[in-house]
Amino acid sequence: VAQLLTRALSHHDLNTNTKGRLLTGAMIGLAIAGGAYVSTTxxxxxxxxxFKSTELVNPLFALLDAEFAHRLAVSAAAHGFVPREKRPDPPVLGIEVWGRNFTNPIGLAAxxxxxxxxxxxxxxxxxGFVEVGSVTPQPQEGNPKPRIFRLKEHGAVVNRCGFNSEGIVVVAKRLGAQHGKRKMEETSSSSDVKQGGKAGPGILGVNLGKNKTSEDAGADYVQGVHSLSQYADYLVINVSSPNTPGLRQLQGRKQLKELVKKVQDARDEMQWAEDGPPPLLVKVAPDLSKQDLEDIAAYSLSTLLKTQIISNTTISRPPPADAHPLAQEAGGLSGKPLFDLSTQVLRDMYIRTGGKVxxxxxxxxxxGEDAYKKIRSGATLVQLYTALAYGGPALIPRIKAxxxxxxxxxxxxSVQEAVGADFK
Known part of the structure; x- marks a missing residue:
């Protein structure tokens, strides 16, 4: 507890203003209470x-500026100021995808x-898995602030961050250090069973983006593949963010085909160990036309692009969020109002691909009911993000249960038995 207090008090992010100091006090109080409790249970x-105690701290994040709260949450996770799950997942949640064993199908979105x-x-x-990014080749600041807006009454967020990224050099250095640590743990382990992925006990995805000023999107994604794919259990081509000019145009049939071929060729020309290269995914928008969906489905069935993430944020404003004053801010909307739209696109894609993707x-x-509906609609895995921003860490064990x-x-x-159950 003493070490935790020292680190909390010395950490800059937790002491930048009065609200930050209030949050620090709450965290210290929980640490003291936890120290007393752990000896008796x-x-x-x-x-x-x-995990339950984080529900006491999480409302304080709502008092902070949205982007500052986000930075604080990332910093807390990076420095160990978050709970660590020690309880095994229910066996029914286990699923194998891409030759990897996921202890549960719930992942954190990019x-x-x-x-x-x-x-x-x-x-x-x-x-069960975490996806980092989007990572751009060169560092970029993204769009001007403010660029994240909470629609609290609707459990939604509008963002127009614009791929703010420290760039692949910085990210590759961090992932390389984690990869080395994982290798040391595997070497010291006596087990022959391959657990988790390249980043540790869970599965790691790397989401690739393009720089705003880049004139050659393909070259940007290829650079990301060359620098980061060795650390990833899967790679994502993000062509669906609404906050980078021209990006969504890459979802067109001709453009997507050319882009994916470049990225696949770049990945395949690298040397890989026995487990082979990481699978390549594409993340699509929920605002696609029926023809776009048909084109992407047909292309997925005819190539090695056998996985899709459905979906990114929407540029539409589904009711009742459309009536919120902040709904008129430019950017992509995520959260509860996106559920029906994204699930319908998921169902359409599952039908169009016949469950083969x-x-x-x-x-x-x-x-958990939402996750179950996604699975019955055709999802093998499920991701969330905005719900974590509102619900905090306590949300994760609750959803899994x-x-x-x-x-x-x-x-x-098993989860696998339920995939696409609505169509069986």
Whole structure:
């Protein structure tokens, strides 16, 4: 506890203003209470208490500027000021994808840890996988602030960050250090079973973006592949952010085909170990036309692009969020109002691909029931982000427990059995 107090008091982010000091005091109070509690209970019970206790701190984040709160959350995860899940996931949540064993299908979407600062801490929260990025080749500031707007009444956020990134050199250095640590742990382990991924006990995805001023998008993504793919369990081509001019045009049939070929060729020309190169995914928008969906589905079935993330944020403003004053801010909307739209696109893509393409459902997930609906609609894995911003770490074990209850209630013995169940 003494060490935790010292680190908290010395950390700059936690002491920049009165609200930051208030948050520091709350965290210190919880640390003291936890220190007293841990000596009287077992590890699993204490772990549950620790996650539950974050519900007391999380409302204080709502008092802070949205982007400052985000930076504070990333810093907390990077420096160990978040709970670590010690309890095993329910066996029913386990699933194998791309030859990797996921202990659960709930992942953190790209956008939270843009620069791979807190991978270990975020995986430690109990996510089955974490996706970092989007990472651009060159550092860039992104769009002017303010650029993140909370629609609290609707559990939504509008953002126009614009791929703010420290660049691939910085991110590669961080991921390389984590990769080296993982290799040392594997060497010292006596187990022959391959657990988790390249970043540690969980699976790591790297989301690649392009620089705003770049005239050659393909070259930007290829540079990302060459620098970061060796550390990734999967790679994502992000062509669907609404905040980079011209990016969504890359979702067109001809443009996407040319782009994916360049990226695949760059990946395949590298030398890989026995487990081969990381799978390549594309992240699409929920605002695509029926023809665009058909083109992407047909292309996915005819190539090695066998996984899609559906979906990114929307430029539309689904009701009731459309009536909120901040809904008129430019940018992509995420959170609860996106759920129905993104799930319908997910269902459409599952039908168009006949269940032959692995789909990751993303958009508006706030509960285990939501995750279950995504899975029944065709998702093999599920991602969330905005719900974490509102619900904090306590959301993660709650969603996993609710999802396990949904599966068992309906007689499914595994996540895989439930994938696309609405169409079977």
């Amino acid at each position: 077992d590890e699993a019970t204490f772990c549950g208490w620790l 956008g939270f840890d843009k620069n791979a600062e807190a991978v270990e801490g975020l995986l430690g929260l109990g996510f 692995t789909l990751i459902g993303c958009g508006g997930v706030t509960s 609710e999802l396990a209850e949904c599966l068992e209630r309906d007689g499914f013995k």
